[in-house]
Amino acid sequence: xxxxxxxxxxxxxCRIDLQEDSLKLEQRKVVLTERAITVxxxxxxxxxxxxxxxxxxDDRGTRVTKRYAxxxxxxFNGDGRQDFxxxxxxxxNGYLVALLASDSTYGVQVIDSSGCxxxxxxxxxxxGTTEYDLITKTPHTYTTDAIGFxxxxxxxxxxxxxxxxxxxxxxxx
Numbered sequence: 001x002x003x004x005x006x007x008x009x010x011x012x013x014c015r016i017d018l019q020e021d022s023l024k025l026e027q028r029k030v031v032l033t034e035r036a037i038t039v040x041x042x043x044x045x046x047x048x049x050x051x052x053x054x055x056x057x058d059d060r061g062t063r064v065t066k067r068y069a070x071x072x073x074x075x076f077n078g079d080g081r082q083d084f085x086x087x088x089x090x091x092x093n094g095y096l097v098a099l100l101a102s103d104s105t106y107g108v109q110v111i112d113s114s115g116c117x118x119x120x121x122x123x124x125x126x127x128g129t130t131e132y133d134l135i136t137k138t139p140h141t142y143t144t145d146a147i148g149f150x151x152x153x154x155x156x157x158x159x160x161x162x163x164x165x166x167x168x169x170x171x172x173x
Contacts, residue, residue, distance in 0.1 A: 050087040050116035074145030123148040
């Protein structure tokens with residue numbers, strides 16, 4: 001029996017074909033440009049990707065460790081350029097950082113500093129997606145790509161760019 005699942009991870013986009021005895025994974029990696037890495041080094045100092053993992057059990061009861069990506073690409077500020085969002089660790093804390101592309105460099109915005117723990121996840125929320133805001137109890141449709149952020153099976157929301165800065169929409173608790 002063949003099941004198809006389309007999924008998006010922070011570092012990779014993938015298509016998983018599940019068969020009874022096999023798992024095939026096709027991945028398309030998102031890679032930081034050399035300039036983006038330089039800008040992170042200049043603004044953040046020593047850093048590494050978070051490496052977020054979580055453990056789940058499949059329908060057969062087999063323990064499976066899944067890895068979420070630490071990096072996504074999208075047009076977060078609506079200027080037509082590829083921006084990046086990255087979960088990183090430093091010597092003192094973990095951060096969600098946006099790298100907003102300009103003509104020759106990237107602007108750096110630290111969006112969240114709550115740390116990187118197993119289960120901390122980010123994912124791309126495409127432009128045009130509508131989510132329900134739990135605080136205002138209203139729907140919100142994103143006019144640019146946005147950054148889904150959360151703690152696996154605990155809480156989550158979406159950071160979206162508006163009026164020159166990122167704002168947070170609480171979408172799960």
